[in-house]
Amino acid sequence: MRTWRDGDGTLTVATESGTGAGPGSGTEARGVPLRIAASYRARTRGLLGRDGIEGALMITPCGSVHTFRMRFPIDVAYLDRKFTVLAVTTMKPGRLGLPRLRARHVVEAEAGAMERWGVRPGVRLELKASPAGAPESL
Numbered sequence: 001m002r003t004w005r006d007g008d009g010t011l012t013v014a015t016e017s018g019t020g021a022g023p024g025s026g027t028e029a030r031g032v033p034l035r036i037a038a039s040y041r042a043r044t045r046g047l048l049g050r051d052g053i054e055g056a057l058m059i060t061p062c063g064s065v066h067t068f069r070m071r072f073p074i075d076v077a078y079l080d081r082k083f084t085v086l087a088v089t090t091m092k093p094g095r096l097g098l099p100r101l102r103a104r105h106v107v108e109a110e111a112g113a114m115e116r117w118g119v120r121p122g123v124r125l126e127l128k129a130s131p132a133g134a135p136e137s138l
Helices: 040-045 113-117
Strands: 007-015 032-037 056-059 074-079 085-091 105-110 124-129
Touching: 007 056, 032 040, 032 124, 074 113, 105 113
Parallel strands: 032 056
Antiparallel strands: 007 032, 007 124, 056 105, 074 085, 074 105
């Protein structure tokens, strides 16, 4: 079992042939900046009050999200415990997302980013935290 801390990291998309954004996407997800929100305060704030995000935000633990009081549409990827994508959806501001039963983590990014990175159901993501936000064993 792991526990995460607030901090920074990187997100990569694992494909059948290794690491990259997948066939036909034209871009690589290697080195996508990731912000980790693991504390109650950081999870509650999420992307509220921002005009955009460069990279992505991982909220953990999390099974559903909302976009009330958000200023821009977002892509939401629901991940299981092994970081396999269960579902990807685009949400406009002022919406309530349905809870996903097996979801343990959620990755949020600006609308359209998940498609560019090759994030789709069944794909496994690799999330690496910087040393200050690295997961610890319990």
